[in-house]
Amino acid sequence: MKLEQIGEFGLIARINKKVGRRNRRVVAGIGDDAAAVWASPDEILLLTTDILVEGVHFDRRIQSFWQIGWRAAVANVSDIAAMGGLPRHALVSICLPETVSVEQVDELYEGMQAAADEYHFGIVGGDTVSSPRDLVVCPCLFGEVEESSLVLRGGAEAGDLICTTGELGGSQAGLAMLQRVVSPARDGPAPLPENEWSAVRERHLQPRPRLREARLLAQGGVAHAMIDVSDGLAGDVRHIAEESGVGAEIFEEKIPIGSQTRRVAQYLGASGLDFALNGGEDFELLFTISPDDFPGAAKRIRRETGTDISAIGKVLPVREGIVLVSPEGKRTPLLTEGYQHF
Numbered sequence: 001m002k003l004e005q006i007g008e009f010g011l012i013a014r015i016n017k018k019v020g021r022r023n024r025r026v027v028a029g030i031g032d033d034a035a036a037v038w039a040s041p042d043e044i045l046l047l048t049t050d051i052l053v054e055g056v057h058f059d060r061r062i063q064s065f066w067q068i069g070w071r072a073a074v075a076n077v078s079d080i081a082a083m084g085g086l087p088r089h090a091l092v093s094i095c096l097p098e099t100v101s102v103e104q105v106d107e108l109y110e111g112m113q114a115a116a117d118e119y120h121f122g123i124v125g126g127d128t129v130s131s132p133r134d135l136v137v138c139p140c141l142f143g144e145v146e147e148s149s150l151v152l153r154g155g156a157e158a159g160d161l162i163c164t165t166g167e168l169g170g171s172q173a174g175l176a177m178l179q180r181v182v183s184p185a186r187d188g189p190a191p192l193p194e195n196e197w198s199a200v201r202e203r204h205l206q207p208r209p210r211l212r213e214a215r216l217l218a219q220g221g222v223a224h225a226m227i228d229v230s231d232g233l234a235g236d237v238r239h240i241a242e243e244s245g246v247g248a249e250i251f252e253e254k255i256p257i258g259s260q261t262r263r264v265a266q267y268l269g270a271s272g273l274d275f276a277l278n279g280g281e282d283f284e285l286l287f288t289i290s291p292d293d294f295p296g297a298a299k300r301i302r303r304e305t306g307t308d309i310s311a312i313g314k315v316l317p318v319r320e321g322i323v324l325v326s327p328e329g330k331r332t333p334l335l336t337e338g339y340q341h342f
């Protein structure tokens, strides 16, 4: 059977069936943002790995080595954040083709160390091998979380509000513009002035996961379910709904899409909504919360981190399905067209 016949998520489900045996030390295994396991009777360890492959996740013509290092590190931080925890230690393995110089490896590690300093973890090991063609960076990040702060994808309850931090679609807008600069369209429109897309450019080149916001949402069980938005909003809403055994409605006009994302979408003849629903790598948080807790949480997060949170939908009973509601009130199934390997 070909991989494309079952797709990335079908394959992960198949692997889970084969090896995903749980024992009493495993709190969350395959299927959440990170694995959560009891390290001792009063300590939960979080484990995650997110691999970066040249040509799939980055392009050396677009990203500097520093930015590739930063991105590799923070993708993993974002998954630890989504569990409500704090990153502690990383192992980083690298596969290096001969086209990479020593100085470029230095730069890669400077980017990773900058992320480690920003998010307070240490790089404590790894592995170094040659690669026949492409550069591969594979960090494995270990974190910690108190039992009371652990947030899974499966905790959403009918009646909860579905919320997101910050803005969505910006990373995809930035990437689309960076690709346009690398390979300009023949007879295309005049280039968009730099200051009309500099913020989304930054969002793509140096994403900043919402670790502090996640901790505030996790403490005291404020967020019932949480995931980081790494594959596009549509797919990540589906992950929460499926793991929680619930339905969901998302109101199109409530999805926070920034002005630069809309401007870039207009310039490229694309849609800002599509960037938000199906574009990857925003590294915002998607979570559910009781409506009673929303105003207090929004205020506290704004005060302590400067980040806005938006209520974009509601958790429904499972029989209602997962739907997108247009500004006119039209309900359509929320399709997932985000990035899937294979």
Ligand code: ADP
Binding pocket: 012, 015, 029, 030, 031, 032, 033, 034, 035, 050, 079, 230, 231
């Ligand atoms: P995320 O986008 O949050 O990084 P993924 O979609 O990469 O999550 O993975 C979803 C879940 O599947 C995670 O729990 C991850 O650990 C698990 N997973 C992915 N690939 C494999 C694999 N090859 N073997 C075992 N578990 C895997």
Ligand code: MG
Binding pocket: 032, 033, 078, 079, 082, 227, 228, 229, 230
């Ligand atoms: Mg994740």
